[in-house]
Amino acid sequence: MVRPDAKRLCAMTIVNSPFARKLAAFVTLSDSDLTVLSDLYRRRRVFPAGRDLMHQGQTSHPVYILADGWACSYKLLPGGTRQIVDFQIPGDFLGLRSVLFRTADHNIEPITRVEASEVMAHDLLDAFARTPRLATAVLWAASRDEAMVVEHLVGLGRRNAVERTAHFLLEMGARLKLVGIGSKAGFACPLSQYLLADALGLSAVHINRVLRELREDGLLTFQHGQVVFDDLAGLVKLADFDAAYLDHDGPLLR
Amino acid sequence: MVRPDAKRLCAMTIVNSPFARKLAAFVTLSDSDLTVLSDLYRRRRVFPAGRDLMHQGQTSHPVYILADGWACSYKLLPGGTRQIVDFQIPGDFLGLRSVLFRTADHNIEPITRVEASEVMAHDLLDAFARTPRLATAVLWAASRDEAMVVEHLVGLGRRNAVERTAHFLLEMGARLKLVGIGSKAGFACPLSQYLLADALGLSAVHINRVLRELREDGLLTFQHGQVVFDDLAGLVKLADFDAAYLDHDGPLLR
DNA sequence: CGTTCCGTTGAGTGCCGTCAATCCGGGTGG
């Protein structure tokens, strides 16, 4: 009986990780790419919900790849309010943007219990040097993250509360579907209305009213930690949602 | 008499460009870095104010480095409104983020007459391969751009009109100072109140009222295309402005 | 000298925030 190649086995395991899954939507990853990737996954760590794992002003922080759970990045304002910039779901980087700065410019809070792989900046750059294809894929992921931030900005600037909320939930649905969590019908959502409010620039009270309106209009139901798209087409139209920047029919690079 | 080395001369010319000036705030660029940089500047082009030089959905667009003038990147919404994501000033990239996407996800409009160098994506990647230091500098510039977008997002979500406007003008002032245009006292600003409104998620009418309030409170004056910081400390306090992500005391990498 | 763009100001409106009370489910301790 032939014992399977250990590295090969490793690659086979990694291929179903949310991170590889997301990258695979952009580039076709070879076995060697996957092997390099699996090396990055070594230092797995677990964080409890609620306690920040990175905060503004912190110097020389590491980068994480989120393996399980939800997190959010946010900024605090003097008034005591905060603005959530983005939510991170499995497959997303934590703190990639500020890796080139001396200090992190935002906080990251685990919303649920979180499992993440700690990646040394040096190892990441090393991996890039070995597999340019992987480097391209990561750059694409970073561009995609920024595109989401931009879309978020547009929503805050020019969409009313209902459109903004609908757009946000559609985007989360599309992102989750891409990494194999959730479907076109909906997804499990651990976000409280307070978190939603801090992300969408609204008050929790108003979020509640908006969700009720969406529910009564037969568009979507968000109750008991479940988001259900009752009328997907109607939502897409209402929110002017275009998933082009998130999804692709297939890899762009082969 | 010795004729100076042509390449050397080229490097001497480029060192005063806004782009090099901005990068130099982050890394110390060697003569060879500057030579590579000057190669990127070859294809200089001019665009008149007002006509978009890139639009949403456009495929395989080039990247530009802005040499002179102001531009803005924006997204259109179905209602006919638009949201300006960011303004670009000399030294900034145009369209860098969407270079890895098949299609641009936003429009770019020259606000004034604009001079820009067209850079082929291939040449850029080639330059990166030759001088990793330059690659790092460009990545830093990209991270800085994203940090500005994030700060913009925070403003739209959680700052009122006055704070938001003050913060925006302070940020523009800091950016312009970094590339050698404008000073601590103020700067020449070609933006109309309509452009300001589209950027800050407000109506032009309200921008007008906000500017009046800032003026009457002795904080800043924006008239006849000139922004003057009448009370810089007061503005910084009002807007909770922190230029850490824009400016540095000196290069971080030597 | 009309046109157009930009800036300015007033009046009225509405979306969304704040304050406050209530309800509900789950966890905890008696």
Next chain:
DNA sequence: CCACCCGGATTGACGGCACTCAACGGAACG
């Protein structure tokens, strides 16, 4: 098993920040 507590969800009343509509002045331009 029940009382208590606590975070989150829900709803109502009220107020304010910023929008819309509208009108007018001034400067640039053909």
